Amino acid sequence: MPVDLMQLRREFTSNGLSRAELDGDPFIQFKIWMTQAIEAELTLANAMSLATSDKEGVSIRTVLLKTFDEQGFVFFTNYHSKKSKQLDNNPNIALLFPWLDLERQVKISGTVEKISVLESVKYFASRPKDSQLGAWASAQSSMLSSRQVLLSEFEAMKRKFSQGEVPLPDFWGGYRVIPKTIEFWQGRENRLHDRFVYAKSGNTWKISRLAP
Numbered sequence: 020m021p022v023d024l025m026q027l028r029r030e031f032t033s034n035g036l037s038r039a040e041l042d043g044d045p046f047i048q049f050k051i052w053m054t055q056a057i058e059a060e061l062t063l064a065n066a067m068s069l070a071t072s073d074k075e076g077v078s079i080r081t082v083l084l085k086t087f088d089e090q091g092f093v094f095f096t097n098y099h100s101k102k103s104k105q106l107d108n109n110p111n112i113a114l115l116f117p118w119l120d121l122e123r124q125v126k127i128s129g130t131v132e133k134i135s136v137l138e139s140v141k142y143f144a145s146r147p148k149d150s151q152l153g154a155w156a157s158a159q160s161s162m163l164s165s166r167q168v169l170l171s172e173f174e175a176m177k178r179k180f181s182q183g184e185v186p187l188p189d190f191w192g193g194y195r196v197i198p199k200t201i202e203f204w205q206g207r208e209n210r211l212h213d214r215f216v217y218a219k220s221g222n223t224w225k226i227s228r229l230a231p
Contacts, residue, residue, distance in 0.1 A: 031206030033122045036213040038228065045201040045217040045224055046089050049125060052203065056118050068115040069094065071105040078105060084116075085142060091195040092127065093134060095142060097159035098190045106131050112196055122206030129198040139192035144184070151185040152176045202229070 042048045056064035065084040070077060078101060086093045092114065096103060106112065114127040143151060156173040163169055180186075202216040212231035217224040 031122050031208055031210075031212070033206050035207050036203065036205035036215065038215065038226065041203070041215055041226060043224070043226070044089075045198070046087065048203060048217075049087065049201065052118070052123065052125065053116075056116075056121060056123075059121060061118060061120055064118070066116075067094075068117065069102065070113040070115075071102050071109070072111070073105045073108055078102065084114075085193070091129070091197045093138075093193050093195050095139070095191070095193045097154070097157065097188075098133075098192060100159040102160075103194075106194065114196060124202075124204040126200075126202040126204065127196065127198050128200050129196050131194045131196050134193040134195050136187070136192065140187045142193065143187045143191070148185060152180065154191050155180070155185070155188055207231070 042051065053064065063083065066081050067084050068079055069082050070079045072078065080102065082094045082096065084092055084094055110130040110132075112129060112131050114125075116123075116125040118124065143154070146154075152173060155176045156169065198219070200216055200218050202214060205213040207213055210231060214229040214231055215226055216229055217226055
């Protein structure tokens with residue numbers, strides 16, 4: 020039996036978003052919305068869909084934003100993963116924050132660069148030890164014959180690093196997404212949503228309203 024999605028509908032009831040409400044700096048505007056998402060106790064407010072591509076096609080997955088500032092948006096991963104291999108060949112990237120309970124989305128497009136080893140070491144040291152061991156144990160995106168293989172490798176890492184601190188793997192670290200555009204989307208009634216996009220122009224940002 021097919022699932023009937025045609026009648027799955029929700030009317031957006033937000034008061035909307037006006038140009039006058041927007042800060043001229045998209046990073047400040049993002050901070051305002053991220054703070055509101057956290058205060059609304061959304062599940063993993065820092066979760067974002069991350070899209071990459073190569074000659075074979077487009078891939079998308081959910082990762083966690085760990086920090087951001089006027090330089091960009093930072094996430095961490097295995098540098099041997101599929102996303103990293105795609106980014107090595109094509110640094111173009113897109114992010115999406117789906118804050119649907121607030122009837123909001125934020126869309127970001129740009130390019131990536133690896134952050135410094137020092138920055139990666141600082142974040143890695145802040146992780147729980149088992150998460151650190153997990154980074155060592157998982158050859159991300161590689162084929163596994165069973166879950167037991169992964170668990171066995173995790174136990175091997177526990178033994179290897181049973182004494183002292185767990186070092187940063189040389190195959191693991193952060194990427195910074197340097198945005199070219201940042202779009203703020205606010206749901207409105209009758210699907211007449213409010214959309215504003217910030218586009219980088221030299222050292223400034225131009226703000227435009229988009230049709231929904």
